[in-house]
Structure formats: C-alpha cells, structure tokens
Amino acid sequence: MGSGQRRVVVVGAGSGIGAATAAHFHRNGDHVLAIDLRPNDTPAAQHELCDLRDTSAIAALLTRIGPGWDLLAYVAGVPGTAPATDVLKVNYLGMRLLAEGMLPLLREGGAIVTVASVAALGWTERIPALAGLLDTTDPDEVQRWQAGQDPAYPVYSTSKQAAIIFAKRLAPAAWQKYGIRVNTVSPGPTETPILADFETSMGKDVLDTVKATVGRHAAVEDIVPVIDFLGSPQARWINGQDIHVDGGFVAPMLAGPPIQL
Template sequence: MATDQRKIVVVGAGSGIGAATAAHFHEQGDHVLAVDLHPDRAEASAHAQCDLRDATQINKLLGSIGGDWDLLAYVAGVPGTAPAADVLKVNYLGMRLFVEGMLPLLRQGGSVVTVASVAALGWQERQNDLAGLLEATDGDTVERWQAEQDPNYPVYSTSKQAAIIYSKRLAPSAWQKYGVRVNTVSPGPTETPILGDFEESMGKDVLDGVKALIGRHATVADVVPVIAFLGSPDAGWVNGQDIHVDGGFVAPLTVGAPIQL
C-alpha cells in the first residue's frame, strides 16, 4: 500500500453525491469503503451493506472494519417523501450513531463530513424545539418524539437541522479527545436521482424558483470537491462549520434582496 494512500469510508455510496464522492477518492488512489443499504456499483476498494435505521447493523459493521481511517463521509439521506421515522433515523440518528462509532477508528488528524442541506435553514431558531430529538439515542425515542411534533413541519428539514446542530456540538469534543474535525456540507437542490422526490415534498415551483434565481441546480461535481476539501489536511483548522454549496441562493434570504447590477 502506498504510504500516501488514505482510507475513506463513504456512507450512502449507492448513488448521487455519495457515489460521486466514492469515485472521487477511488480515482485518486485512496482505499474507499463504500457503504449502502443495497448492493451498489460505486467505484471503491470494498463494499458493505448496512441498514442505517438499525443500530445493531451499524455496530456490527463498525466492529468489522478496523481502524486507522482518515475520513468518514456520511452522505446517506432519504427525502421527505419517505416515512417520517425513516427520515429521522437515517438522516440524523443513523448519522449520529455512525459518527460516534467511527471516532475511535479515525486516526488523529482525521475528519468527519456529513452532508446536510440548505433545507435546514433556520436551525438556529429551532434548537430548543429540537432538544428532545438531540437527546434521543435510539429509534424508539426518535419515533415517540416525532409523534408529538407538528405533522405539517417538513421532517426532512428537521432531520438536517438536527444533523447540523449535533455536528457543531460534537466538533470541539471530537477535536479535543480524538484530534478529529467534524463539519457539515449543505447543498442546495442538486441533480441526483432523488431530485424528483424533493420536488414532490418541497414543491416543484419552489425548486424551480431556486433554479430561476441562480441559473441552474447544483451537480454532484459542485458538491464533491467541498467534501474532499473539508476531509483534507488543507482544512486542518476548519472545525464545527456548515458550508453552503448552493450557488448563493440562500444568502439574500438571510441578509436581504440581492443587489442589482
């Protein structure tokens, strides 16, 4: 094995941003473990199946892969068209359990990058609302928490808000104890196989409005380099951050109308 070869775990490598992330690292010569619910054809050194709704499967997988990993890229996610419990278990709880299990397996100087979403906009104002979810460490508790929530609030947004808040809270401790950085990447609408699901759950007119504002949706080629940067030594002092990869459409939502040129 080449001394400069890195070891990368990509969770959610079956399609979309996850498959592109696995291919990126594989093509540059890294050892890539591609993890997905179903058998996948991701470009990778090894493949593993895992149902991220099942803590037992997560623990079993992590107990079998050994240590000395450089990067965990948690890209797995299900859209709001899926059952609410699945959205929360995969996008938030499964991520949390996978990350916490990986921390001892990552080398000092390693990194965790979770793909969140600009759909998490407003997470700062929902920290108290999400306190019960952020305390949950098992699927039953997550389901009981969701059963008490407003069914009209998008559960996908909730799941990504929780992922961002959790990652920010974890980042200082992960750095102090393990020397591992924890960051999130929040893409805007992206041309992947589940874009249609987002159009159904969020409204096609909403996503078309985003596209009209900035000219196009993102592609995986826009997102993967940001994941790669955050997972690299070049980002060695970037920790606890959420990086928007959205072409700039969120910016005027938070600071006022775009300046006309």
C-alpha cells in the same frame, strides 16, 4: 493525514452525491469503503451493506471495519417522501451513531463530513424545539418524539437541522479528545436520483424558483470537491462549520436583498 493514500469511509455510496464521492476518492487512488443499503457497483476498494435505520446493524458494521481510517463522509440521506421515522433515523440518528462510533476508529488529524442541506435553514431558531430529539440515541424514542411534532413541519428539514446541530456540538469534543474535525456540507437542489422526491415533498415551484435564481441546479461535481476539501489537511483549521454549496441562493434570505448591479 499525510499525503499519499487515504482511507475513506463513504456512507450512502450507492447513488447520487455518495456514489460520486466514493468514485472521486477511488479515482484519486485512495482506499474507499463504500457503504450502502443495497448492493451497487460504485468503484471502491471495499463494499459493505448496512441498514442505517438499524442500530445493531451500525454497531456490527463498526466492529467489522476496524480502525485506521482518515475520513468518514456521511452522504446517506432519504427524502421527505419516505416515512417520517426513516427520514430521522437515516438523516440524523444513523449519522450520529456512525460519527460517534467512528471517532475511535479515525486517525488523529482525520475528519468527519456530513452532507446536510439548505433545507435546514432556520436551524438556529429550532434548537429548543429539537432538544428532545438531540437528547436521545434510541430509535423508539426518536419515533415517539416525531409522533409529538406538528405533521405540517417538513421532517426532512428537521432531520437536517438536527444533523447540523449535532455536528456543531460534536466538533469541539472530537477535536479536543481525538484531533478530529467535524463539519457539514449543505447543498442546494442537486441533480441526483432523489431530486424528483424533493419536487414532490417541497414543491416543484419552489425548486424551479431556486433554479431560476441561480441559473441551474447543482451537479454532484459541484458538491464532491467541497467534501474532499473539508476532509483534507488543507482544511485543518475548519471545525464545527456548515458550508452552504448552493450557488448563493440562501445568502439574500439571511442578509437581505441582493445589491443591484
């Protein structure tokens, strides 16, 4: 990926972080392919529609768009208020199938950046529990797997944990075979149209606590530059990482209470 115009695929470009990501690259003069479930007026050079729950629709999309891309930014996501299998199919399986399918379509030196979430916290302890999900690319099997899970465990968290684990497992092979880096960005709560769904599924009190602790929720403008950086040649030695973009909310949960200043 030299300087000059990049060719960027943004999935989930219709609203929220995805729309802001597409508009950002378009403003920079890059050739942007904006993909979403519904028609939208996000600024981009090309638009495509795709239902990410439908594996044949993903396969057809990959055939249509052809090779020569620099970056896949997978920003599509549905909140935990959606049906559980849709959450898994869009946030994890669709991402996986598009990422694997894009590898031969990306130029050497290209990158894949997936938007995960700080809701994936604890993914390291969940690797054995998610083995069955990570072993399949069949949507029916994903549905069967979810049917066997504890319904009290938030499926949104499961979907984002699986996304991070998959990205970390894909990264070494993608680098060695294709010269492509794979990383994830995990935002904290962000002011987007689906924030209200997160208040419903996670509890408004939880999100208010986050807001009180770090001062505000993220804006899309806080997240987009990190996606851009990870997709750029400046991040050429960053691979297989999950970058928290949360104002520092998660750090004390992992490292212990903050130092009092």
